[in-house]
Amino acid sequence: MTPPWAQACNGGSWNNGANAGLGAINLNNPASNANWNIGARPANDSGQKPCRPRAHGQSPSFGASVLSLDGLEDQQPSACDTLADGDLYQRIASWGNLVLAYEEARRGKRYAREVLDFSARWEERLIELHEHLLWRSWQPGHPRRFWVRDPKWREITAPPFADRIVHHALVRVVDPLFERRFIFDSYACRRGKGVHAAVRRAQHFLRRAKRRWGDGIYIVHADVKSYFQSIDHQVAMQAIASVTSDPLVLWLWQQILGGYGYAGVGLPVGALTSQLVANAVLDRVDHAIKDDLGEPFYLRYMDDMVVICRDKAHARTMLERIADECAKLKLRLNPKSRYEPWQRGLDFCGYRIWPTHILPRKRNIRRWRARFKALRAAYAAGHVDLKDVRQMVKSCAAYLKHASAHQVMTGMLKDLVLTAGARI
Numbered sequence: 001m002t003p004p005w006a007q008a009c010n011g012g013s014w015n016n017g018a019n020a021g022l023g024a025i026n027l028n029n030p031a032s033n034a035n036w037n038i039g040a041r042p043a044n045d046s047g048q049k050p051c052r053p054r055a056h057g058q059s060p061s062f063g064a065s066v067l068s069l070d071g072l073e074d075q076q077p078s079a080c081d082t083l084a085d086g087d088l089y090q091r092i093a094s095w096g097n098l099v100l101a102y103e104e105a106r107r108g109k110r111y112a113r114e115v116l117d118f119s120a121r122w123e124e125r126l127i128e129l130h131e132h133l134l135w136r137s138w139q140p141g142h143p144r145r146f147w148v149r150d151p152k153w154r155e156i157t158a159p160p161f162a163d164r165i166v167h168h169a170l171v172r173v174v175d176p177l178f179e180r181r182f183i184f185d186s187y188a189c190r191r192g193k194g195v196h197a198a199v200r201r202a203q204h205f206l207r208r209a210k211r212r213w214g215d216g217i218y219i220v221h222a223d224v225k226s227y228f229q230s231i232d233h234q235v236a237m238q239a240i241a242s243v244t245s246d247p248l249v250l251w252l253w254q255q256i257l258g259g260y261g262y263a264g265v266g267l268p269v270g271a272l273t274s275q276l277v278a279n280a281v282l283d284r285v286d287h288a289i290k291d292d293l294g295e296p297f298y299l300r301y302m303d304d305m306v307v308i309c310r311d312k313a314h315a316r317t318m319l320e321r322i323a324d325e326c327a328k329l330k331l332r333l334n335p336k337s338r339y340e341p342w343q344r345g346l347d348f349c350g351y352r353i354w355p356t357h358i359l360p361r362k363r364n365i366r367r368w369r370a371r372f373k374a375l376r377a378a379y380a381a382g383h384v385d386l387k388d389v390r391q392m393v394k395s396c397a398a399y400l401k402h403a404s405a406h407q408v409m410t411g412m413l414k415d416l417v418l419t420a421g422a423r424i
Helices: 004-008 079-085 087-093 095-105 113-119 122-134 161-179 195-216 233-241 247-258 272-292 312-328 362-380 386-400 406-415
Strands: 144-149 153-158 218-223 298-301 304-309 338-341 346-348 351-353 358-360
Touching (some): 087 095, 095 122, 095 161, 304 312, 304 346, 358 362, 362 386
Antiparallel strands (some): 298 304
16 A cells, blocks of 8 residues: 555646646646646656745746645755655645635634635635745734733734634644643643533542542642743743654744744734643643642643642642742742632632532622623613523523522523613
């Protein structure tokens, strides 16, 4: 059976005319085949060099040289050697991966203005991205910055849509490599994990620790001060380099970390790659606590770390150790990091957790009551309709159903009395 990298070297067709389409990019056809492939031919059999990346907006040349990989021997090994030795970057920059990344990046946002503008000429724009990645000339664009309050004010840095495609293409390929290193009890931004899984796991740990050590257990709850804004790029690159040594992949990571206005320190909140890097940086703390110290009841949701300890002295030592491990990563713990007896409950991921039950966070309930009050006024004024009311009620119910909050939900719904006003 011919290996995949050898099949790719069979190439496509140099004989495609101007009507060569984008329905499929077939790398396994003989050179005389002029079907729907775009003419991509990694095989180095013609000596023809690929087109240099075009300026933004310039029409693509739908010829054989557009997606050609040969001729890069002046910057990197020959195409076949690259596919065999540096297959990771080739998979990231491949046309099929970029198309899938484009579909993922626009999911749920296809009617946004910048997505519509990109989609109007998506083939041309993806070819431009493909060429820039092949020639290592890709650079991040200018992000959009705005503030949100949830519950405190945060600055969100949203990369342009074309950059988000590159981010998805990168994460699609390298995420499994990071997943193999992450501990089981890391729950942020991972498939099959999430907030509610973290809450259930925390309650499970409380129950087990209480059965093992009795009523004297303490809870350590630590979080990093301004985590995303404090991540050092050198530390981040060390974490990435521990997963992959491919120089082209590391170059792409450096381009992303160095873009969007962060010089040496800080990651944009709102970028897909920032989530993966943030998890990778604190993975060192995870392994120090789980593997080196052997703590069985430790879990983390992004920068929120929880350890269930047997007594107060154990908890004090554990908080100090977490602070030391974070200092090695050039991070500082939030002054609110603390340890306290289990009877006070664990305030974690929007819920208050005890071994016997889970309650919603008090300030979240106050916020929902204020939203419902504003919703009543908006409905009476005719600014919203029943569809908007149902959506907000369902959102609240989705949050409360994971807690013992039947009476709270019933009380809020009783207060939600709608009086019809002038409809908009």
